[in-house]
Amino acid sequence: MSVTFQVIDPESALPADLVERLDEAAGRSAASGRPDEKLLAELGQAGMFGVAVPAEYGGSGGDARLINHVVAEVARVNPSAAIMLFQHYAVSARIVEWGEPAQRARLLPALAKGDLLAASAWSEPGAGAAKKRLSTTAVRLPDGRWRLSGAKSFTTSAGVAGIYLILARTSETVEESGGGYGSAGQTFFLVPADDPGLRPDQSLDLIGMRGSATGFVSLHDCVVGDENRLGPLGEATSIIAGVRRTGATLGAVSLGIAASLLDLAVEQIHRRPQPPDGVTRFRLVDLATRVEAARALVERAGRRDADDPGITTLHSKLFATHTAEQVGVEVARLLGSGGYVVGNRVNRLMADARAVAHMGPTNDLCRELVGAAWLG
Template sequence: MTTAFVPGMLPEEYESLRRTVAAFTDEEVAPVSAELDARHEFPYELVAKMGDMGLFGLPFPEEYGGMGGDYFALCLALEEIARENQSLAITLEAGVSLGAMPIHLFGTEEQKRELLPTVIDGRGLAAFGLTEPEAGSDAGGTKTRARLEDGEWVIDGAKAFITNSGTDITRFVTATAVTGTRTGRDGTQKPEISTIIVPNGTPGFTPEPAYDKLGWNSSDTHPLTFDGVRVPEANLLGERGRGYANFLRILDEGRVAIAALSVGAAQGCVDASVKYAKERKAFGKPIGDYQGVSFKIARMEARVAAARAAYYAAASKMVAGEPFKKEASIAKLIASDAAMDNARDATQVHGGYGFMNEYLVARHYRDSKILEIGEGTSEVQLMLIARELGL
């Protein structure tokens, strides 16, 4: 039977972690977040500190340098960090669930021992190369190709919107590529998609100039080019032809993590709005005394409670090893909507100040939209939920 995680009733080891990360967020992340965002500066120092705290190693076994925890512990950390800085939270989320987790789940023992310690100490990052210029939600439309030649994979193609792919501490990218064809259940030929590890600095592998983004300004995001890239045949990650299926599993887990990040963003909007509504006066009294404001904030809090319960439920099943695909999609859908809705309402509560970038709610307004797009759009989540219902 699944042991359900319940908001407000966490076991002490989880609550202790949550408090520790909350204190780190309030004391070290919050004071520098506006400046990092304004300068579009990657937070190397904060990433290193999170590494020292063991956050990048939370769900990994101690034998590889991890903390021996689980995915729910990572979600709690993401929620607390995202209250103040979504860019930093997505750096952690992508570094763990998209960068290191594929190695942990599908790598050989040699790959795990060689690569995991380099990316779970906060001194290195890995990236997840799935999305392409013409293959986003339709990830099966991969155009990148890889062929075996003299004991090496030769890779040609391009990837788009890849997080953590161009930092000074990026160690490698795991990239999907078509490595041949296979016969589908309907008798037609379909692309065989595999996953290959490409170390940073490999000739022909180029992180192109960073994107000029609407939000997540201190997160690292690049298009990637593969032009005759050669890596050893042993750099195949997992079984040949299972790359697409394996990355779908990674995305299921990642959706729970994105839901947690979204809850943190939504909670940050509530906290900022409550504080502002108590301090800001209009017509002789705090604006929080007016129902037009207080009811708006109350609805924001209700969204947070519902979204947190949804991701806790999904995480409970995931950690217990039970099927959680539907619950992950529900959590991601509800939580990303809550983040965007709360950001809009928080900006309204703050009035003109909410339109100023130095205010937290303005950053959340810009940052939260991508939560309805990345790691599966809201429309994809609805499709997956309907499919799980047999529709």
């Protein structure tokens, strides 16, 4: 199977055959709780992996506006696939921005082509939402290599990714850097999946995002070269701080979910023998207004034209996730008793909507970051 997908502009839609495959895979994953690896291969063949990679390395050279658009369109059909793509784009963008020339030449073509799916492994038990108290360590060996040891939790694409961006502590002194994300003395490492010291675990049985392969990653004396280090030693906080300023937002995933919920409501209303009454029409219009407001904020984050693009990105996640959950509740009410059937898609989408709020930065951390920047 081969699909040709060329991202031209942020107004383009996904090809119909790819939408069909995304939908079919979403149904399979909802039942199995497992990622659909066949779908991942098809997304790679369709050119979807290269959206955030510059054209010189074989990608589409997309900016944040394009990334948000593609993620939202995929999430409208398959939120699990959307969150996997979002994390892949995030790692790709970090390599573009912070990678050494040799790193970019080695990794970006494979990331663009679909030969390599990237995952972020930052979270871990006890580290807190802000990732300040990391237990995962990276110790420099006499030969200049690094030994990584620790465990990561809630890693999207665990077990199916080809490379992991690992956040580790490289300094014995833990210095909490104010109210931000991460702390001094932390460093990023790019660890290939075939490293014998890296062990993924897909045993988590999730309520939402069931096809996202979200699980654990453990590092047992995982030894990598210094060429696997991404960015300056001990300055991961600089990389993290710049992520939200790029304008790529998890709010795009929530936007796609909210739009899908609204589509579902309209479809169900049209199936009824009688046209909707005035109250139902007004409720649907109100929901559509909320979705359009979320779309406008996500698009503004992608344009990066606000006085503080990073704050707008955080606002976009907060508002879009809240909107998706609100729309889900209202749509379930509109559907009546039909919304309480286990197999109804509304329940799957509502569970996916809840999941995004807990993805990093969590919504509570977003509020802390906005409050610190806005209120001092």
